[in-house]
Amino acid sequence: PADAIRILLDQRPDAGGLAVPDMPIGSPGMEMGGQSEPFEVILWGDSGNSVFARY
Structure with missing residues (x-):
């Protein structure tokens, strides 16, 4: 979602x-x-994955 991208x-x-x-x-x-x-x-990267937002 666009708002998740803006927060990122x-x-x-x-x-x-x-x-x-x-x-x-x-x-x-x-x-x-x-x-x-x-x-x-999900936020992903070298340090692992985590839940970034729920909709």
């Missing part, structure tokens, strides 16, 4: 990027008629 750019953590695994319904590019399911945005 503001905070500038030591990370490789963000990922949304499994293409959940409602995530960017997977919109389906207003339907959505909860999903996590």
Whole structure:
């Protein structure tokens, strides 16, 4: 999601990027008629992975 990217750019953590695994319904590019399911945005990098945001 765009707001997660904005937060990433503001905070500038030591990370490789963000990922949304499994293409959940409602995530960017997977919109389906207003339907959505909860999903996590993962921050990944050399020091490992962690949950960056939940939607």
